[in-house]
Amino acid sequence: MKKVTVDLGDRSYDIVIGCGILSGIGERLKPMRFSPKIAVVSNPTIYALYGPQVMSSLKEAGFSCFAVIIPDGEEYKDYNWTYHILTELLKQGLDRNSCVIALGGGVIGDITGFAASTYMRGIHFVQVPTTLLAQVDSSVGGKTGVNHSLGKNMVGTFYQPRLVWIDVNTLSTLRKRDFVGGMAEVIKYGIIHDAEFFEYLEKKMANILDLDGGALVHIIRRSCEIKAEIVSQDERETGQRAILNFGHNIGHAVETETRYQQYTHGEAVGLGMCLESRIAEASGTLKPDDRRRIDDLIAAYGLPVSLSQGMDAARLLSHMKLDKKTVAGVMTFILPKRIGEVVIKKGVKGDDVIKALR
Ligand SMILES: NC(=O)c1ccc[n+]([C@@H]2O[C@H](COP(=O)([O-])OP(=O)(O)OC[C@H]3O[C@@H](n4cnc5c(N)ncnc54)[C@H](O)[C@@H]3O)[C@@H](O)[C@H]2O)c1
Ligand SMILES: [Zn+2]
Known part of the structure; x- marks a missing residue:
């Protein structure tokens, strides 16, 4: 069992990672002195x-608990289902010292965190993430939220959990495609912050894809450490936290262009990282050898590395210009200098982006 502490003063919390620790959650929560009734929010797939x-x-730890089940899917991460969750919490009489547990992937984590942050102006919240993406990314850092019909993740809060409890054994039932998608974010941490970790991902690929417990605990722990370090220095993304967006400018444009139908988020980010590395190479910040290593690793995990036929570069660029990361028409990209280090580059030209996309 490994522990990572997210250092945010009196809102600091632990991320605990282990194999087969799911049934230890009650004991772990017991000393935290929450009210005796706990809500568990999940979906039918995960709850079963x-x-x-x-x-x-x-x-067994002495709590009484009840489940709030919402349907499985991104389309239910919205206001109506938040309202449903809040209604169930009210009906069950949860009070200001109560705790809500999110049991599931990023969708469940985001909507549950959002509900917890507004119920009686905020009650205790615990994350039990069950997808790789949620374990290395969405459960860490305190962003919660839901989608609006006019935009994804447009409504939300910054709200930190009291604990993140990760059992890597839950990954054994995850769809392969979702697992590999989560690997894109893991690879991202290597590129932006830790060359040695990148090398580990190269060397231990077989163990990771075989879901070897030790390898999984290691990559999740290191990913959480890197994200926790970056977030604790810049909780509200006014500066350095932006480096976590590496691969996401192009990734989001690809998701928008394909209406979130063709690629998983991780696939789009894998593709985005390859293409953004090309911008870095063309502008002379990244050596060709490093750029190739990035491509090779992303491809080796089964993620796409080039745009599918017929994808229009100019349309992708127009999505990037409308993105909330573009301010007053100035596009900011996160570009690798080498494996393990990136720079925040403001004012990247449209033409240079188009060249990388072709
Ligand atoms: N808050 C943040 O910082 C942040 C960061 C990244 C992504 N997100 C959000 O996360 C969401 C995507 O999360 P996701 O990729 O986990 O998707 P998801 O929550 O939809 O889960 C993917 C699928 O896997 C199923 N599933 C979950 N755990 C399982 C398990 N152990 N075994 C079998 N099936 C399982 C789910 O029911 C679902 O069908 C998006 O809404 C995105 O906006 C948030
Ligand atoms: Zn992402």
Whole structure:
């Protein structure tokens, strides 16, 4: 079992990572002195797999608990289902010292965190992430939110959990495609911050893809450490936190252009990292050898490295110009200098982006 502490003063919290620790959640929460009734928010897919273990662990630790189940899918991460969650919490009489647990992937984590941050102006919130993406990215850092019909993740809060409890064994039931998508964010941490970690991902690929417990605990722990370090220096993304967006300018444009139908988020980010590395190479900041290593690793994990036929570069560029990361028409990109270090580059020209896309 490994522990990473997110250092945010009196809002600091632990991320605990281990194999087969799911049924230890009740014991871990016991000393935290929450009100005795706990809500567990999940969806039918995840709840069928892991709900019973979590519920019996909570009961054994002396809590009474109830489940709030919302349908499975990104399209339910919205205001109406937030309202539903809040209604269930009110009906069950949760008070200001109560705790809500998110049991699931990023969708469940985001909507549950959002509901927890507004219920009675904020109650305790615990994340039990069950996808690789949620374990290395969405459960860490305190961004919560839901989608609006006019834009993705447009409504939300910064709200830190009290604990993140990660059992890597839950990844055994995850779709391969979702697992590989999560690997894009893991690779991202290597490129932006840790060359040695990047090398580990090259060398231990077989162990990781075989879901070897030790390898999984290592990559999740290191990913959480890197994200925690960056977030604790810049919680509200006024500066350095932006480096976490590497691969995401082009990635988001690709997702928008394909209406979130063709690529998973991780696939789009993998592609974005390759193409943004090309911008870095063309502008002379990144050596060709490093650029190739990035491409090779992303491809080796089964992620796309070039745009599919027929994707229009000019349309992608127009999406990037409309993105919330573009301010007053100035496009900012995160560009690798070498593996393990990136720079925030303001004022990247449209033409240079187009060249990388072709
Ligand atoms: N808050 C943040 O900082 C942040 C960061 C990145 C992404 N996000 C958000 O995260 C969401 C994507 O998260 P995701 O990729 O985890 O998707 P998801 O939550 O939709 O999960 C993917 C699928 O896997 C299923 N699933 C989850 N755990 C499982 C398991 N252990 N076994 C079998 N099936 C399982 C889910 O039911 C779902 O069908 C998006 O809404 C995105 O906006 C948030
Ligand atoms: Zn991402």
